[in-house]
Amino acid sequence: MSDAGATIVGLGLSPQGRRLGFSSRELRRQAIDAALNDAGLRREQIDTCICFGAMPEDLRYAGLSPRMSFALSSGGASPALSVVVAAGLLATGQAEYVLSVYGEAFTGDAPKLEPNHGGAGRSDIGGYSYGYPYLYGLVGPGAVYALAARRYLDRFGASSEDLAAVAVVERDHGSVRPGAIGYGQPITVAEHQASRMIVDPLRLLDCSRPTDGGAAIVLTSAARAADCAGSPVEVLGAGCGHNITNWWDGTMVSRFGAAPDAARRAFGEAGVGPEDMSSAQLYAPFTIATLLQLEEYGFCGEGEAPAFVAEGHTAAGGSLPTNTGGGQLSGFYATGFTPLSEGILQVRGQAPTNQVPDAELCLVSGSGGNGGVHGSWAHVSLVLGRPR
């Protein structure tokens, strides 16, 4: 278990929600302070800072003094990837205390995207364009997930109601979680079916929306973790994969990227299998992503995910409570920190609601980036557990 030494000793979450009124860097500062407090560490002990996106972290504003600071840019896979990278830095002795921090504020209206038409130097389609498919109207990640959804539904005779069942379960989780965007608002399959079509076959209630929020974790070695204040969570296994592999063999539209590499490696490193997981926290900004991952991780067979959900396995009290904080659909969208933070809370036994009893092992996934064609995301799998 090459990652066995990496241990998460601090977790910090700012408030999460729509239009909180804080700047991105202030949300990050709040998360950093919460994570340091949780770990019982002084801020000058942080020697490595990992942040996300194109801009370097504002270390000055956050009052940090690391030896090393850099950004990871692999979309929603980045937070889980930061855990993998931190494990390597800790194992080689380059780092002793690694801070990984995210924070975004999506204030105001969502920007309308325009083509860079006529060579006026105006181009805001950027990463949303996915290149040439934009010529045919493919815009935004929702359309990419929709292509995967259409193929899944048609291959296995599944329906929009099967996607609805995923949304209903996640809303059930979120509806009891204070602060979640779905708090106090359970939904029904009928309400899902009545929600407007966004990108066929995905309806409004199949889709997440970005929320404001900051999140941070602190990692250190297993030995140092014993001296920290927080409840340690060990990275028992980790695996990376990339859907570009599936692009080359023509299976990308049918897959999410956990197979063939990431899931197998993570379970193998941890010496466990899907049947050993107490819960799963999946990167799933659209309902179809949950169905695909339940199958790729081996929780059920190919084409069996709708039945797996319908039988209640992913619900509270089921065999694999999934996205127990409401996930990205009904909890909050803090990119890969949504599943990662909930996984940490579950293993600690500190989930505010829907705590899975004896949740010793938790699967966390992350997905994102673009390898040169829409849907060619990077994928990262983590098996989190109590130190053993």
Place this chain on the structure above:
Amino acid sequence: MSAPRPYPGDVAPDRVDEEFWEGCRQGRYLLFRCTTCDHAVWPAGGCPRHGLAPMVWKEATGQGRLHSWTVVHQRYANSFADPPPNVAVVELDEGPLVHSTVLGAARLELGMRLEVFFEDIGQGVVLPVFRPTAQEGESTGPG
């Protein structure tokens, strides 16, 4: 007045694809193929086994099957006031998956046979689009 459609150079101003777009203007459908193993890709890029060096544009069949499709209802972008009716992924007989639009189909079904044709969208830009093959068109109704 409808908002402008994006043109290839707007979306990805990639000179390595110029020969492809010139082929479209001439009614020829090209794929980028490895001269070592014949692996076909689109748009221009490297062979996963042999890299970019041995790749050349070659005429292709323009035939394939519908792999997946969607209709973008949400107005994410200011362009496409009059959007194409669908975004399709076509699995070409030569292997690669390509994005396009299927026109003239009464209904879309995975696996349906498709063939390329060319749509002039103005400004000297000709896009490859797909329609049911003649035989398939008869069985799926008028387009």
